[in-house]
Amino acid sequence: MKRIQRLLQRAAKAPLYRKKFAGLKPRAVRDLRSFSATIPPTRLEELAAEKLKGAASLSPRLCVGRGPRAIFQLEYDTQPALYLALDRADLRGYAQVLAHCWSLVGLRKGDRVAIFDYGTSPLSYLAASSFTPYLDRGTADLLGCLPVCNDGVANMSPRAVEILRYVRPRVFFIRHDCLHALTMEVERQALRLADYTQALVAAENESLLSDEERRSFEKRLGVPIYRLLRIDAAMFLAMECPRCRLLHCRRDAYFVETLAEGDGAAENPLVVTNWFAGTSPTVRYLSQVRGSIEPSGCPSGPKDLRIAV
Numbered sequence: 001m002k003r004i005q006r007l008l009q010r011a012a013k014a015p016l017y018r019k020k021f022a023g024l025k026p027r028a029v030r031d032l033r034s035f036s037a038t039i040p041p042t043r044l045e046e047l048a049a050e051k052l053k054g055a056a057s058l059s060p061r062l063c064v065g066r067g068p069r070a071i072f073q074l075e076y077d078t079q080p081a082l083y084l085a086l087d088r089a090d091l092r093g094y095a096q097v098l099a100h101c102w103s104l105v106g107l108r109k110g111d112r113v114a115i116f117d118y119g120t121s122p123l124s125y126l127a128a129s130s131f132t133p134y135l136d137r138g139t140a141d142l143l144g145c146l147p148v149c150n151d152g153v154a155n156m157s158p159r160a161v162e163i164l165r166y167v168r169p170r171v172f173f174i175r176h177d178c179l180h181a182l183t184m185e186v187e188r189q190a191l192r193l194a195d196y197t198q199a200l201v202a203a204e205n206e207s208l209l210s211d212e213e214r215r216s217f218e219k220r221l222g223v224p225i226y227r228l229l230r231i232d233a234a235m236f237l238a239m240e241c242p243r244c245r246l247l248h249c250r251r252d253a254y255f256v257e258t259l260a261e262g263d264g265a266a267e268n269p270l271v272v273t274n275w276f277a278g279t280s281p282t283v284r285y286l287s288q289v290r291g292s293i294e295p296s297g298c299p300s301g302p303k304d305l306r307i308a309v
């Protein structure tokens with residue numbers, strides 16, 4: 001309850017929510033159930049429409065009085081472009097969430113990690129304090145890992161392969177749209193990828209590799225591929241667990257629901273509330289990803305929220 005109150009207090013300082021929640025009676029929100037029933041979800045299109053109206057402001061979710069330290073353009077095809085503003089505490093919380101993802105795929109102190117992704121992807125900018133100003137401890141710093149980054153464009157695949165051969169990262173993070181080009185390059189060089197890395201993690205904003213695509217790439221590359229779900233507008237990261245194969249995320253960082261659309265589908269759009277985002281509060285963000293919430297209890301993270309997608 002304290003968490004909900006704190007979140008709503010912060011949200012009242014952001015133009016979008018101030019307008020949206022104007023008629024809301026704070027007393028109506030007593031618990032998570034009434035929170036879901038009372039607070040309307042927010043769609044990406046709404047963020048873009050609000051940004052268009054208030055063209056002078058950086059973001060309709062930016063809290064008045066919070067000076068952001070780092071600003072990233074979000075990877076969505078909206079007009080106008082949307083930005084995410086973060087301060088030191090936001091960056092800290094976000095990097096801790098990514099550390100949870102890294103730990104779940106077995107990354108430990110001393111491990112080398114390679115990232116083949118854009119600089120505007122949280123997988124890249126949260127990885128190390130040396131990459132991002134005001135990020136006091138990046139994910140690699142928290143876990144004692146050694147990160148290497150490569151630009152996330154497909155024609156950088158030959159260099160990504162050089163990194164694999166030279167760095168031999170334990171885990172290789174890659175964005176979906178580079179996976180095909182990397183696979184072609186590995187095949188062209190007739191490499192046995194398992195000699196250089198133990199696993200690939202494929203990620204994309206608000207999208208997941210299908211099971212069929214995953215199996216096909218695993219067959220061609222000869223290493224397991226795990227999926228990482230990014231919902232960047234909500235500063236959300238969830239990692240596919242090698243043990244249970246569901247997506248895990250930290251319960252103290254997020255509240256995740258699904259929005260039933262009345263068509264009886266087993267999987268519905270995921271709605272994410274972020275507890276740590278202070279500068280750009282995220283209150284019931286309605287994502288484009290469909291899934292279902294599964295009970296907790298995996299031995300690899302007994303308290304984690306689990307999502308099937």
Ligand SMILES: [Zn+2]
Pocket residue numbers: 241242243244245246248298299300301
């Ligand atoms: Zn699990």
